[in-house]
Amino acid sequence: xxxxxxxxxxxxxxxxxxxxxxxxxxxxxxxxxxxxxxxxxxxxxxxxxxxxxxxxxxxxxxxxxxxxxxxxxxxxxxxxxxxxxxxxxxxxxxxxxxxxxxxxxxxxxxxxxxxxxxxxxxxxxxxxxxxxxxxxxxxxxxxxxxxxxxxxxxxxxxxxxxxxxxxxxxxxxxxxxxxxxxxxxxxxxxxxxxxxxxxxxxxxxxxxxxxxxxxxxxxxxxxxxxxxxxxxxxxxxxxxxxxxxxxxxxxxxxxxxxxxxxxxxxxxxxxxxxxxxxxxxxxxxxxxxxxxxxxxxxxxxxxxxxxxxxxxxxxxxxxxxxxxxxxxxxxxxxxxxxxxxxxxxxxxxxxxxxxxxxxxxxxxxxxxxxxxxxxxxxxxxxxxxxxxxxxxxxxxxxxxxxxxxxxxxxxxxxxxxxxxxxxxxx
Numbered sequence: 001x002x003x004x005x006x007x008x009x010x011x012x013x014x015x016x017x018x019x020x021x022x023x024x025x026x027x028x029x030x031x032x033x034x035x036x037x038x039x040x041x042x043x044x045x046x047x048x049x050x051x052x053x054x055x056x057x058x059x060x061x062x063x064x065x066x067x068x069x070x071x072x073x074x075x076x077x078x079x080x081x082x083x084x085x086x087x088x089x090x091x092x093x094x095x096x097x098x099x100x101x102x103x104x105x106x107x108x109x110x111x112x113x114x115x116x117x118x119x120x121x122x123x124x125x126x127x128x129x130x131x132x133x134x135x136x137x138x139x140x141x142x143x144x145x146x147x148x149x150x151x152x153x154x155x156x157x158x159x160x161x162x163x164x165x166x167x168x169x170x171x172x173x174x175x176x177x178x179x180x181x182x183x184x185x186x187x188x189x190x191x192x193x194x195x196x197x198x199x200x201x202x203x204x205x206x207x208x209x210x211x212x213x214x215x216x217x218x219x220x221x222x223x224x225x226x227x228x229x230x231x232x233x234x235x236x237x238x239x240x241x242x243x244x245x246x247x248x249x250x251x252x253x254x255x256x257x258x259x260x261x262x263x264x265x266x267x268x269x270x271x272x273x274x275x276x277x278x279x280x281x282x283x284x285x286x287x288x289x290x291x292x293x294x295x296x297x298x299x300x301x302x303x304x305x306x307x308x309x310x311x312x313x314x315x316x317x318x319x320x321x322x323x324x325x326x327x328x329x330x331x332x333x334x335x336x337x338x339x340x341x342x343x344x345x346x347x348x349x350x351x352x353x354x355x356x357x358x359x360x361x362x363x364x365x366x367x368x369x370x371x372x373x374x375x376x377x378x379x380x381x382x383x384x385x386x387x388x389x390x391x392x393x394x395x396x397x398x399x400x401x402x403x404x405x406x407x408x409x410x411x412x413x414x415x416x417x418x419x420x421x422x423x424x425x426x
Contacts, residue, residue, distance in 0.1 A: 021256060021321055023107070024258045026240055029067060031203075036049070042271070051244065055293050058309050058337075060307065061290075063287055066280055070311050077103070079312065095123035098130060103319070104116070107318075113194070113196070116200065118201045119143055119145075119146060125163075131166065142163065142179065143161040143202070151175075179199070180239035183239070184242050188246060208229050209228065210228050258294045264280075265286040265288070267280070282356060295341065305340060307346050307347060309337055313334035359412075363401075371406050375391055375402060
């Protein structure tokens with residue numbers, strides 16, 4: 001049953017005159033800032049590069065340092081810590097609360113056909129009421145957990161973790177290929193009803209696996225897993241290209257919002273560019289993601305903006321795009337980014353609060369990691385690679401930001417702060 005705050009939308013769903021825009025969110029898993037061609041990556045990504053050329057790039061789009069928190073933020077518009085999700089959801093964790101309204105639930109009530117393809121990782125397979133097929137997605141195709149084999153579809157516990165709605169899908173094939181097949185089919189079959197597709201493939205998350213033919217194309221790259229990792233990036237890009245082609249062939253491209261980003265920074269074999277840190281850290285390499293949005297009439301081809309943005313902004317932005325009035329939107333920690341997506345304007349906003357086992361405060365200029373005695377301060381305008389900790393020099397700024405962060409996180413879970421080089425691995 002849908003939460004009561006969604007019920008008024010059932011009345012509104014049939015009253016729109018123009019078809020609301022289709023929405024396609026494409027979220028990579030563990031892709032580094034420098035893994036894409038438009039950031040100078042050494043693996044060709046022509047389809048992602050074309051998307052960047054035809055859309056607007058948000059150069060300061062922040063996610064959380066691991067997958068479950070970012071997924072929760074995208075689907076709820078909330079700081080995931082409010083829901084007890086500060087790290088990857090394990091079997092013993094409660095997962096995404098069933099009482100929290102989700103983006104697909106609101107869109108579903110507003111007349112959308114909603115589907116998710118890829119990795120859920122917000123509950124486990126034993127919790128029926130938390131499964132995506134019961135949380136607003138009309139269709140789900142993928143896995144509940146992380147780290148599944150790309151060919152056998154077995155999870156870490158050596159059990160099949162490949163699902164179509166509530167049933168195990170006994171299919172063969174490389175999962176990135178299967179996910180692309182499913183996405184293309186969905187776009188082709190959904191023309192008369194607005195579509196929300198959350199396309200969240202596993203690539204390039206471990207295990208590092210790809211078809212032998214694709215790996216052979218990158219045999220020149222150094223490192224034992226470099227060719228395979230590069231092949232995973234290439235296969236992801238091909239999947240994106242297939243989705244974009246399906247959108248164009250459906251003649252819905254001018255009424256489709258396409259968004260691409262990564263759920264967190266890269267790990268091990270990923271290219272994080274010049275940034276410091278990787279997945280599971282709060283440095284830029286762990287939480288600043290490549291992000292592009294293409295939206296005819298709203299974005300500007302080839303534009304770039306330094307607008308401060310986060311995963312929590314997607315829900316209010318997309319609900320507004322779908323015609324859902326602010327009064328009918330669930331409470332969010334994000335803002336509506338629409339006016340900044342042409343690359344010409346910048347929106348004022350409160351500093352971003354992000355985090356994992358500790359919190360970080362981000363302003364257009366400053367970044368404060370933690371509010372204890374070991375807090376770190378960086379000037380992201382002058383020092384985007386975070387080479388110099390200014391906490392001991394900029395005492396006044398550090399003190400002011402500490403107080404602000406404490407106030408912003410009051411009532412949220414507190415954690416024992418640890419050094420950023422000690423990270424729980426996923």
